[in-house]
Amino acid sequence: MPKILIIEDEAAIRRVLVKILSEENDTYQVEEAEDGLVGIEKIRKDDYDLILCDIKMPKMDGVEVLEAVKKLKPEIPIVMISGHGDLDTAVNTMRLGAFDYISKPPDLNRLLNTVRIALDRKELVVENKMLKKKVSKNYEMIGDSEAIAKIKDMIDKVAPTDARVLIMGPNGTGKELVAHWLHQKSDRNKGPMIEVNCAAIPSELIESELFGHVKGAFTSAAKDRAGKFEAANGGTIFLDEIGDMSLSAQAKVLRALQESRIQRVGSDKDIKVNVRVIAATNKNLKKEIEEGKFREDLFHRLAVILIEVPSLNDRREDIPLLIEYFTEKISQEQGTTKKSFSSNAINLLQNYDWTGNIRELRNVVERLIILGGQEVSEADVKAFASK
Secondary structure (H helix, E strand, C coil): CCEEEEECCCHHHHHHHHHHHHCCCCCCEEEEECCHHHHHHHHHHCCCCEEEEECCCCCCCHHHHHHHHHHHCCCCCEEEEECHHHHHHHHHHHHCCCCEEEECCCCHHHHHHHHHHHHHHHHHHHHHHHHHHCCCHHHCCCCCCHHHHHHHHHHHHHCCCCCCEEEECCCCCCHHHHHHHHHHCCCCCCCCEEEEECCCCCCCCHHHHHHCECCCCCCCCCCCECCHHHHCCCCEEEEECHHHCCHHHHHHHHHHHHHCEEECECCCCEEECCCEEEEEECCCHHHHHHCCCCCHHHHHHHCCEEEECCCHHHHHHHHHHHHHHHHHHHHHHHCCCCCEECHHHHHHHHCCCCCCHHHHHHHHHHHHHHHCCCEECHHHHHHHCCC
16 A cells, blocks of 8 residues: 655644545555655655655755755655745745655545555656666676675665775686676666776777777877777776776776776767776786886775675575576577486586686586586596596
8 A cells, every 4th residue: 555644834724634535445654744854754754655745944945855865765656736926935945856746735636646656656666766777688697605795785785876996806707797797786877888898999999999090199099989988978988807907098087987987099079978987807907006006196096995706616506597597598598408417427526626616617617518428427427527
């Protein structure tokens, strides 16, 4: 049952509103607050689906209530109640985030229609937030270990913010999965996620790749070209293996983080960008800093939130789940009947030294599915999974 809070200092108006809403086939649960301060205290302590709020009230007026609610619980729609002299203010409140306004004395049909539409919108907002929390199956993070549970919890806390994140861990542990989770669970998930493998781009081209270039900036620059930061505008840029980036490029990334502006190679024109930066590395950046290979100021800019992804050897309890997941996925990709793994085969795989981490485990599972029996046995593992 939708829960509605009426914040109104005139008792007669409150009674009218409660009567109208309560007689709507007992559809709504209605509560009252005689002024803004009482209303805000109720909102702090309880959850509401809709707020009806008068504009002119003692102690705390409707505009102040609206601003406070937008900070406390921005998903709750607020319908302002205006006297004839408050219409201009009522219109202004909609610019501040109010859903709508109704005039005094309230018209029955207008009030009920506005309430229904506002509650429908609230339901859509909640559904949209739930969808944002779901992550594409292409980037599932498999595991019930304590280490993975901590990472998932950290992602849920950090993703809705714009805080920069540095993901650290050995190659093949799934750092890119963490980056995708952060993006897909964020409010930027409708924007692009642009991935840049800093280790795969020659040092002389990394600045052009990140920031773009203008025609004639260098020999092969035949035309103007936007870089990855511009492509990621409104979304997320994922700088994978950032420890391999040149010091010159690091300086430009630092400026982009500090000023939210970039310059294309060969240009002195600033371009404003709105980008969330997530970076990852398999290197010990503190050691790189000591050796003069990485800027300390950039490290501190990137590592607002630090997430360390464990090696597969440090989360062996997740290996049975990973084997099951990869078996299902590989069978679907190849269009073959799903195979099973014997308990002895799984136990043997759990005790391997996985220097290549999850990436290596997937390759081994695929090899065993192709070469092993219908039920992959301990003998199959010994024969086909040797390092």
